[in-house]
Amino acid sequence: MSRTIVVAATPTSNGDLHVGHMAGPYLSADIYARYLRAAGRQVIYTTCTDDSQSYVVSTAHRQGTTPARLCARSTEAIQRSLRAMGLSMAGLPPVGEQYRRAVLDFVTALHRAGRFRLTTVRLPVASRSGAFLYDGLVSGTCPVCLAPSCGGGCEGCGHPNNFDQLLDARSTVDPSDPVEYRETAVLVLPLEEYRDRLTAYYASRQGRWRPHAMQLVQELLAKPLPEVPVTVPGDWGIPAPFPETPGQVIYPWIEAMPAVMYSTWWSAAQLAEPAARYDEHWRAEHGAELVYFHGFDNTYHWGLMDLVLLMAHGDRYITPTLNVCNEFYDLAGEKFSTSRNHLIWTADLLAEVPRDLVRFHLALTAPEQARTNFTRDALHDNVSRKLVGPWNGLAGALARAVAGAGDPVPTTAAGRARCAAMLTRFRSCYELPGYSASRAAETVLVQLDRLRGLADDPRTAPGDLLLEVRTVLAGAAPILIDTADRAGAAGVELSLSAGPSDFVPAFDLPRLPGAGPASQETDHEAADHRDPAVPELLPIPLSAGAGVRGRPLRDER
Incomplete structure (x- = not known):
């Protein structure tokens, strides 16, 4: 394999x-x-x-x-x-000698093969310090969308701005140091020479990439592709070994x-x-x-x-x-x-919220195809009212339903069919190209609601309830890792590749932390997805909040 x-x-x-x-x-x-x-x-x-x-x-x-x-x-x-x-x-x-x-x-093999071109470009320079400015050392205005941008690429529209393309350039280290431009010979990687291969590559992935990213690719392909710097004048990074560019370093993105x-x-x-x-x-x-x-x-x-x-x-x-x-x-x-x-x-x-609950909330609210928002109230609501209360209520209902049912417990064809449907749903959330951790987390919540009702139905076969709860647990396992570890240590099978079985071993559904002692949760409260014992989960002021780019950390403006 x-x-x-x-x-x-x-x-x-x-x-x-x-x-x-x-x-x-x-x-x-x-x-x-x-x-x-x-x-x-x-x-x-x-x-x-x-x-x-x-x-x-x-x-x-x-x-x-x-x-x-x-x-x-x-x-x-x-x-x-x-x-x-x-x-x-x-x-x-x-990141030591083996890394270097x-x-x-990697780069000398490309240099020997003639993949780089020596090109004279105009680079911004801080006049007083004499430092060449690129990427995080320079800021200004994006030439494509006219938004504030650092050098190298605009985080807003995603377009590159190499060399002298950034408008109103200024030094981020010392904005008072005037910027001038100097012609300098650097090695570049000419992306345009790979247009045919790139076009074929992206054509084979139409409908597989998320739309916004593919839109940017199409915008880039609609005009001449840029020359990417391979070396830049600087003193931080790996010294470039090429005789054409003495005193330069390998461009970090290379x-x-x-x-x-x-x-x-x-x-x-x-x-x-x-x-x-x-x-x-x-x-x-x-x-x-x-x-x-x-x-x-x-x-x-x-x-x-x-x-x-x-x-x-x-x-x-x-x-x-x-x-x-x-x-x-x-x-x-x-x-x-x-x-x-x-x-x-x-x-x-x-330090304030149990790891499984943090992972679940971030998965549920992940900014997959549109900007999303982190708030304390949403975190509390998602992990307490929607997740922890129903989950722990189901754990108690499961224990009561299977008491005295024997071990292993037989399942029915109807229960196995529902289990197979859940497995298909979870796999569709996790498999490419439709991967969505947010949809997987939402599926967990939907199934919790359904199974809580199933547990209250006296017609439900105990083995079916066990099998379906185990399937939800397996589907949630990539997100709720500590809960899955406790279940696995107790011998619960959490494979997502095995089909439904005629018999299922009895097990206890591990409870989630953060919703208060089980003795304080009544059946009515669990069914209503409310738990008055839930503490405040995030005593962190919003002024210490979070925003995501999902990319390398940078020197934030």
Whole structure:
């Protein structure tokens, strides 16, 4: 059986992950990876910190520290947040000498093959400091949508703005330092040379990508494709080894492909699957399936530029089966802002609310195809009234229904048919191209309501109730990981690939935390989905809220 490689957008090591980042690619990719494993497939879920990004430099300057110290501190914080959320990846690989060798091997192979072009471009420069400005070091106005933008790409419309294209350019490190332009020779990757292959690739995926991301791709293809910088003048990053560009570094976005190849290799080694080369698992002859999870504003990078980097190696590597792209996640109707402290750090939320409940709420409200909103009231309502009360009420009803029914308990044809329908529904939520963690979470709520009524019906066969509750538990398992672990430890079968059976072993449905002691919940309250014992779940002020881009952390304006 071929393996699936699941890649979440590489987080820039200039800060921790806030709730918005987590609700974007990281949790969504984890739920998908867990579903694949439950369906019996081999998976490596991975990512890698993006230490070379210019946003590390600008953030370090603002915080009065060095880029190296900021990277180290941020990587530790990101690692803690990933573990705290229970993401099923091996961890963050070290960005050291092995990483640098992987990047240089990847780019020098393309250089030897003649894939790069030496081109003279106009680059913005801070007049007094003499620093060349690119990406997070420069801000201005997007030339396409005229919204405020940093260099490299606009987070609003998603279009790139390389070199001198950004309007009203100014230094983010020192806005008072006048900007001038200098002609400089850099190596570039000409995307236009891959138009035919790109057009064929996207044509084969029409109707599979989410519409907004595919619209951006079509907008980009409707005009000449840009030349992507391969090297830039700078002193933060991996020194470029090419004789044509002395004193330059590898453009940070060029590192993405070898970075996640390296992180795949490292992750496999943690699973006792060592490989000789960093790119072994991405080699086309192994036939792995590749799926990316990222935010809309990374569509150009992960969906186009990085795809060309793979294509430029000929047929050596796999290309992504699908890019799963999310939109922005707001807080209380406003875009998050680090400078205004308008965010909630993932670690802070998890310190106040049990992990399963956080995962469920973020999955349910994930900004999959439109911007969505995080509020304290919505969190409390979703996890208390809609989830915890009905779930724990069902747990009590199940225990009463199967008392004295024997073990294992026989099922009926009608119950098995309903179970099969639920399995089909959950699989349709988790499978590509229609993957939707939000729809899976909503399916859990719908089935809880139905099963609570079924449990109260004296005509319901105890075995049918057991079988259907087990199916809901299995469908919720990629989201409610701690509850699933407790059930699995008790011997409950949570496979999503097995069909309904004629007999089902008796089991207790693990209760969810946060809804108060079971003794304080009456049958009437459970059926009505109300629990007066529910405490306030989020004593965090909204001024510490969250907004999402579902992409690498950047130096926020």
